[in-house]
Every structure is written in C-alpha cells, then in structure tokens.
Amino acid sequence: MSAAERGDVSPAAAADVDDDLEFAAARKGSAEELLDADAHDPLDPMRHSAAHVMAEAVMDLFPGTRLGIGPAIEGGFYYDFEMARPLTPEDLGAIETRMAASVAADHPFVRREWEPDEGRAFLEAAGQPYKVEILDDLRAAAAQHGEPPPPVSTYQHGPFIDLCRGPHVESTGRLGPFKLLSVAGAYWRGSEERPMLQRIYGTVWSSQEELDLFLWRRDEARKRDHRRLGVALDLFSFHDVSPGSAFWHPKGWTLYRTLEAAMRELQERRGYQEIYTPPLVHQKLWQQSGHWDHYREHMFLVEAEEQTFSLKPMNCPESTFIYKSRVRSYRELPLRLSEYGKLHRNELSGVLSGLTRVRHFVTDDAHIFVRPDQIGTEIEALLGEVREAYSWFGLEPTFTFGTRPEKALGDPALWQTAEALMREALDRSGMRYRVKEGDGAFYAPKIDIQIEDALGREWQTATVQADLVMLPERFDLTYVDESGEHVRPVAIHRAIYGSLERFIGVLIEHTGGALPFWCAPVQAVVIPIADRHAEAALELAVVLRAKGIRVEVDESSNRMQNKIRLAQEQKVPYMLVLGDREIEARTASPRTRAGEQQEPLAWEALAERLAEQTAARRPD
Ligand SMILES: [Zn+2]
Ligand SMILES: [Zn+2]
Numbered sequence: 001m002s003a004a005e006r007g008d009v010s011p012a013a014a015a016d017v018d019d020d021l022e023f024a025a026a027r028k029g030s031a032e033e034l035l036d037a038d039a040h041d042p043l044d045p046m047r048h049s050a051a052h053v054m055a056e057a058v059m060d061l062f063p064g065t066r067l068g069i070g071p072a073i074e075g076g077f078y079y080d081f082e083m084a085r086p087l088t089p090e091d092l093g094a095i096e097t098r099m100a101a102s103v104a105a106d107h108p109f110v111r112r113e114w115e116p117d118e119g120r121a122f123l124e125a126a127g128q129p130y131k132v133e134i135l136d137d138l139r140a141a142a143a144q145h146g147e148p149p150p151p152v153s154t155y156q157h158g159p160f161i162d163l164c165r166g167p168h169v170e171s172t173g174r175l176g177p178f179k180l181l182s183v184a185g186a187y188w189r190g191s192e193e194r195p196m197l198q199r200i201y202g203t204v205w206s207s208q209e210e211l212d213l214f215l216w217r218r219d220e221a222r223k224r225d226h227r228r229l230g231v232a233l234d235l236f237s238f239h240d241v242s243p244g245s246a247f248w249h250p251k252g253w254t255l256y257r258t259l260e261a262a263m264r265e266l267q268e269r270r271g272y273q274e275i276y277t278p279p280l281v282h283q284k285l286w287q288q289s290g291h292w293d294h295y296r297e298h299m300f301l302v303e304a305e306e307q308t309f310s311l312k313p314m315n316c317p318e319s320t321f322i323y324k325s326r327v328r329s330y331r332e333l334p335l336r337l338s339e340y341g342k343l344h345r346n347e348l349s350g351v352l353s354g355l356t357r358v359r360h361f362v363t364d365d366a367h368i369f370v371r372p373d374q375i376g377t378e379i380e381a382l383l384g385e386v387r388e389a390y391s392w393f394g395l396e397p398t399f400t401f402g403t404r405p406e407k408a409l410g411d412p413a414l415w416q417t418a419e420a421l422m423r424e425a426l427d428r429s430g431m432r433y434r435v436k437e438g439d440g441a442f443y444a445p446k447i448d449i450q451i452e453d454a455l456g457r458e459w460q461t462a463t464v465q466a467d468l469v470m471l472p473e474r475f476d477l478t479y480v481d482e483s484g485e486h487v488r489p490v491a492i493h494r495a496i497y498g499s500l501e502r503f504i505g506v507l508i509e510h511t512g513g514a515l516p517f518w519c520a521p522v523q524a525v526v527i528p529i530a531d532r533h534a535e536a537a538l539e540l541a542v543v544l545r546a547k548g549i550r551v552e553v554d555e556s557s558n559r560m561q562n563k564i565r566l567a568q569e570q571k572v573p574y575m576l577v578l579g580d581r582e583i584e585a586r587t588a589s590p591r592t593r594a595g596e597q598q599e600p601l602a603w604e605a606l607a608e609r610l611a612e613q614t615a616a617r618r619p620d
Helices: 031-035 044-061 089-105 116-125 129-144 208-224 226-232 250-269 283-289 316-323 372-391 412-429 470-474 500-511 531-545 560-569 580-585 603-616
Strands: 076-082 110-114 152-157 160-163 178-187 196-204 280-282 301-304 307-311 335-344 360-370 398-402 433-436 446-452 458-467 490-499 524-528 551-553 574-578 590-592
Touching: 044 076, 044 089, 044 152, 044 160, 044 196, 089 178, 110 116, 116 129, 116 152, 129 160, 178 208, 196 208, 208 226, 208 500, 226 500, 250 335, 250 360, 250 372, 250 490, 250 500, 280 283, 283 307, 283 316, 283 470, 316 335, 316 360, 316 470, 360 372, 360 500, 372 412, 372 446, 372 458, 372 490, 398 412, 458 470, 458 500, 470 490, 490 500, 524 531, 524 560, 531 551, 531 574, 531 580, 531 603, 560 574, 574 580
Parallel strands: 398 433, 524 551, 524 574
Antiparallel strands: 076 196, 110 152, 152 160, 178 196, 280 307, 301 307, 335 360, 360 490, 398 446, 446 458, 458 490, 574 590
C-alpha cells in the first residue's frame, strides 16, 4: 500500500518532476539494474548511444580510465568513470570535441555475443574491473538458480567496445545535437563503502530547437528553484536540527497564512466546518486504520508511559471520532469536516528536497461524509472548488480519474455506482480529464489533480477520493436513513492545495517568485525620495494598512534608484515613490514590478483600489 493510496496527498507523489538531471538519475545497485540501459522513451537508444560515444572520447583522452555504467535517463544520459584526476569544466569541452569527431566518422554500432568465459576474459584483459564485477554478479545469480552463466553481449562502435544489452541507434552519425552538462561524484553502486566515481551528465536531442528548449528550461528551472528563491526572498529556511521541515520566516508565514485564509473563506462559503485533532495518536488507532501494518516505517513513533504513539501521517482516521460523537441523520449529510492537520512522514533524509519532499507538512484536508446518492453532486461541487482555487493563481488544473484496481475492497455494486457518479460529475464539469483504468485506491475511486507550470512541468498537487471502505467500514460509520435504518455513508477525502508546503514550492517555481498581488507577503513598498519625505511615507503606509494592504516603507539611506531595484529584486508588486509633488497633492503613482508606471491616485482611492484587487484574488 503506497502513501498515495493510503492518504490524501503524498508529498513524494511527483518524484520525477524535478528537472535536475542528478535528481532523475536513479540509484542503481543490483547487477540487473546496472545493465539496464533504461530504454523506456523513444529517445533513450540515442541517449544511451551518446553515453557510449562519450565513454569513447573519455577513454581516448584519458587512457586507463575505468568504466562504471552509462544509462539513458530522463532528459539525457550519464556515464560514471574512475580516473586519475578530477575533471574540470574545460575537460567537458575537449570531450565534446572528441565526441563530434566520432559522430562525423559515423561508426556503426555492432552487437556481439560472447561465450561467457570468453566475454569475461576480454573485459578483464581490457582492465575493466567494474564490468567484470557486474558479470560475476550475474553469474552468481544464475548459479543460485542452478543455471549456467549467461552469455555476454557487447556493443562496439569504432575503437570502443562496451559490455551492453543495448539497444542503440544504427551508427554514431545518428546522434542529434548534444551537450555535456556537468560532473558530479557518484558512489559505485550507490554505496558509500564503494569507490567514488566521476559522473558526467549530458543531453542529446533530435534537433537543435529541442536542445535549445531543453537548455533554456534547465536554466530557467534553476533560476526559479524554490529552494534558492526561498532564501533570496526571505521566505523560509531549512536547518539540520529538523531535516525536511521548513522554518518559516515572517514573509513566508504571511504567504502561508494568506493561502490558508483564502481557502478558509472558500470553505466557509461552501458549508465546511473546521475541526482540529491531535497530532500525537496512540498506536491502536493506526492498528484499526491499517496504517500500523502497511505504513509504520513512514511514521514517527513516540513512547510515553510504556505506550507507543505516532505523530499522525494523515488526518483521516481521527475525523471519524468527531463523526461518531453522536448519531448522524441523513438530514445532516453532506457533513463537511475540514482540517489543517500538521502531518509528519518519515521520508529518508536522502530524498528530502526543499518544500516538495518534506517530513513535516500541513494539508488543507477535508473529509466529507455523504449518502451514496450524493457522491455525484458533491464531487461536481468539489471540482468547482478546485477550479476556483487554482484560478487565484492562473493555474488550470487537469484531472486524472483512477478507476477500480484489481485488489479493490468493498462491494462491487457500490464501486460501480460510485465510479459512474464520479465520471458523470467530471463530464458535467466540462474540464479536461484522463482516465487511468485500475489506478484508483484499493478502497476508493479517485481523481488526481495536476497542474502544468510556466515551464511546462506537470505537478501533482491533490486528490479527491470517494472512500467506500476505509473509514466507513473500518470505523463502523453509520447514519440513520429515512426509514430509520443505520446505513453506511461514503467518506470523500479531499485536499485542494494538497500539502501547503508543496503547493507553495510549486507556486514559487511557477511564478519565479513574482507571487500574485493578493498573496504577496509584501504587496507594496513606499519609497520616500529623501529623508524629508519619510514622515509622509509612514503616513501613506498607515492609510494602506487600514485597508488591509501589506506594506513596507523603505526608510534606508539608499538612493531612490537602489530602493526601486531592491523592491524589484524582492518581486514586490507595487512601488510607491513619494517626493515633494506627490506629498503636496497627497497622491501616489504606483510603479509595478514589471516597470509599468501607472496614473497618480489619491492615497485613499489607491488604498480602496488595492483592497479591491486583494479581495478579487486575481492571478496577476
Ligand atoms: Zn551500452
Ligand atoms: Zn483522508
């Protein structure tokens, strides 16, 4: 049972969305994995062929180099080398030049099968102990199963020959435009006890346009990296005393609370009731919910008075205590209980990354208890809520509908009804959605919510699940229907932002830090031109704050141009420069962070306008 199946939102759900090649490079340990060229994408044979050509160039320029592995990865390829000296960026240029010569020579890639012993002897004679190690592992595995040593296959192009299963392109001339990107250290087989090799990352594409686009996106993704912007914009920081848990600075926390407040407003309008349940919960609850058996390794356990408690990894089971606090009537449903639960999940420290892979996070969670016949209308309303919330950021959500998996629990007839109602709701919503047959949770059909950011990267943020089994059955939930019978409700688990931490990380990358005006931590900076204008600047700030605008006054002794540049770097939506003329007329001319100079407005009128803009929650 995966985290995503069990809970509402997995912070690791979009594990592969990081554009960073190093991140995409899987940790490879077993011999089988080491030999897998990862030919999963149509571009992969070309990527892997480029890795061979790169290895040829390295062997040529640095004789005696020992080869690790060189697979295709998302967006490119790498090869691991053991060599006498550390590589420098200049070396990459020389390797590229040598690769270009191999491409121009158009060497065919030729496969050869060897007798097992002959192949092993060849690699040993070639001075490639890592390759021999892979072969020996495969032989040992075969021997364990009582099988003979497997045959050895190699691919050769020009002078270079490598232990390899392929596939490859026909010849080196088929490689498209390529670029070597970086060098990083990588332990052999991902183990700290083995030698550290040097890994060269590269990328190759079918056309120059694709290569250029890839390089632009990579560059842009770096500039927008929320971990970097979080520090530059003074939003949050991370410290080793609490790995995977953000320390929110005043500005970041203002953003956080503003997003929460917007969602609370939406929820109140939609008839939700907010609850709060304890973060520390006895193990018996997790035994009842099934987490103890299937999810314990991801839970932080705490001992007290010889009893074991856990920091909750999700809110779901506790909401049932509030549901069951009294007898529920069909008239009360839908009962919408929302909760900003503080969750902890014990992710390995090695996979933690910024706000998108964390140990501690908060979800804008809700559990909605409905009668089975209410599933359709409730889901339709929920999709509307999602659409509204995402419009605040200019994001267009798309949906993926996951239907009944093979190992589903619960009444097949109820599954059928629930799926049909959810599908109708999706159709009525008029939103784009895909269907993934069998991708539902084992206890619920589900709708996953994805967004595409400004760089075309897809992020999964949240889900809606119509739980037929987990809460209703395991926690024995009932309501009294029209005829006085006790019957089971359906529990809809839903989050809209998903993890607030993750959502903020995505939002920062999507906007490059230029957050929408309504949720920007500082919405405007008042910039007095000279010291004598400072008093009036403070006065203007008071007028704006009275209307709820988050405003700062730059009282530093910097020159005006520096103050403007600073505010622009901090991506503050409006700069209000005050000099003699403005103060005398009690006006201000907003200047936007994009550099647009707007018409002067009286202070009160400006405050009014900005307050309206905040309330409207437009994405600009
Ligand atoms: Zn190969
Ligand atoms: Zn839930």
